Amino acid sequence: MMINQNALSRSHKVVYSLCTQHSLKSYQVMKPRLVKCFLLWGLLGLSTAAISAGPTTVAQFDYRLWPEAINNPAGFDKASRAALLVYAPVLEKLSKASDAELLAKFHIKSLSRASINDWMTQQLAMLGRNYQLAATDCQASDWTCAVVGVKPENFVAQARLITAKIPVALTAWQQQLSGFAGDYASEQMRLAALFPKVNSEVSVINAQEFNGDELADRLFYLSFDDGPSAPKSTTDELITMLTAQQKSAVFFVLGENFSSRLKKNSKDELAKLYGQQCVAIHGYQHQSHAKWADWQQSIQRTQVLIASTLADKQTVALFRPPYGQRKVDSGAFFQRQGLRVALWNLDSQDWNQKISSDAIIGRMVALMLIKTSWYCVISRYSR
Ligand SMILES: [Zn+2]
Numbered sequence: 001m002m003i004n005q006n007a008l009s010r011s012h013k014v015v016y017s018l019c020t021q022h023s024l025k026s027y028q029v030m031k032p033r034l035v036k037c038f039l040l041w042g043l044l045g046l047s048t049a050a051i052s053a054g055p056t057t058v059a060q061f062d063y064r065l066w067p068e069a070i071n072n073p074a075g076f077d078k079a080s081r082a083a084l085l086v087y088a089p090v091l092e093k094l095s096k097a098s099d100a101e102l103l104a105k106f107h108i109k110s111l112s113r114a115s116i117n118d119w120m121t122q123q124l125a126m127l128g129r130n131y132q133l134a135a136t137d138c139q140a141s142d143w144t145c146a147v148v149g150v151k152p153e154n155f156v157a158q159a160r161l162i163t164a165k166i167p168v169a170l171t172a173w174q175q176q177l178s179g180f181a182g183d184y185a186s187e188q189m190r191l192a193a194l195f196p197k198v199n200s201e202v203s204v205i206n207a208q209e210f211n212g213d214e215l216a217d218r219l220f221y222l223s224f225d226d227g228p229s230a231p232k233s234t235t236d237e238l239i240t241m242l243t244a245q246q247k248s249a250v251f252f253v254l255g256e257n258f259s260s261r262l263k264k265n266s267k268d269e270l271a272k273l274y275g276q277q278c279v280a281i282h283g284y285q286h287q288s289h290a291k292w293a294d295w296q297q298s299i300q301r302t303q304v305l306i307a308s309t310l311a312d313k314q315t316v317a318l319f320r321p322p323y324g325q326r327k328v329d330s331g332a333f334f335q336r337q338g339l340r341v342a343l344w345n346l347d348s349q350d351w352n353q354k355i356s357s358d359a360i361i362g363r364m365v366a367l368m369l370i371k372t373s374w375y376c377v378i379s380r381y382s383r
Pocket residue numbers: 225226282286322323381382383
């Protein structure tokens with residue numbers, strides 16, 4: 001399956017570049033070669049901390065079990081409605097788990113029920129909204145349209161009824177998607193359970209931070225973390241590929257990697273390498289900026305390094321904290337620096353050795369179907 005420029009749902013149409021403010025015409029995020037490239041790059045950037053921070057079970061899904069084409073707007077929206085109908089009851093069931101059950105499931109010692117409840121309320125509301133967005137072209141005879149127009153508070157109950165009598169031909173798809181939904185929701189719920197004691201991408205801390213939930217439908221930001229890699233390796237290959245496809249992404253770079261690259265390339269060569277891409281800050285070193293005494297210097301050093309190397313139009317004033325971890329009272333610092341904290345809400349797990357490139361495609365297809373109107377940072381490869 002490949003998504004091409006004419007084959008996207010109404011919610012998946014435009015790639016938008018933060019630094020150039022230039023919307024692009026096509027988006028082929030599921031192209032296998034692209035995802036493989038992400039995976040290779042991710043492995044290069046992998047650290048012990050990155051491995052230990054990941055979920056024990058990575059949600060995966062074989063998108064080929066869905067029998068209809070999704071490379072057209074109507075087909076994608078139908079698959080999206082079907083996926084949301086399966087996902088919602090799974091999510092609701094998880095919400096009923098006791099604290100003891102969750103502590104054992106997530107292998108953690110304490111949790112914040114308030115944080116879980118906030119997250120769950122937001123997710124369930126979003127599922128209902130996304131379903132309605134995907135239902136604008138609904139046909140009365142389509143089983144996935146049976147929940148159109150129901151009150152938001154009744155969405156999950158109706159979804160449960162519909163999916164209890166799903167067409168037999170979809171049984172294998174439903175079973176696998178239910179498993180995916182449970183694993184994925186657990187990944188996210190674990191982060192919510194730990195928040196705010198351990199902060200992460202699961203929630204913003206103040207109004208200056210963003211994870212994209214507020215962005216308009218059909219809008220996607222692509223981003224890649226932890227580079228640049230050594231000359232003529234994955235960073236170069238990825239930029240070449242994006243450029244050939246007329247796409248821009250945000251590269252959240254590490255200051256030490258950028259500095260290493262400057263020992264092998266001139267400033268002009270690096271500026272030429274990034275071309276029409278956008279570069280932003282991921283910190284000087286890949287460590288939690290919630291615990292690091294020098295976290296402010298880490299950001300400032302990297303900010304200066306990027307600004308003194310690249311043209312203004314190639315940089316964007318964003319900081320993405322490694323692992324999503326930043327201090328809860330860091331808002332004033334970022335405001336003084338003129339930076340915004342850019343989180344994400346869609347993680348390909350392409351840094352994770354437990355998941356193959358093919359499985360990354362399936363995971364991303366499932367998440368795109370479910371999160372149809374969400375901000376989409378397609379690829380990170382470290383946590
Ligand atoms: Zn990272």
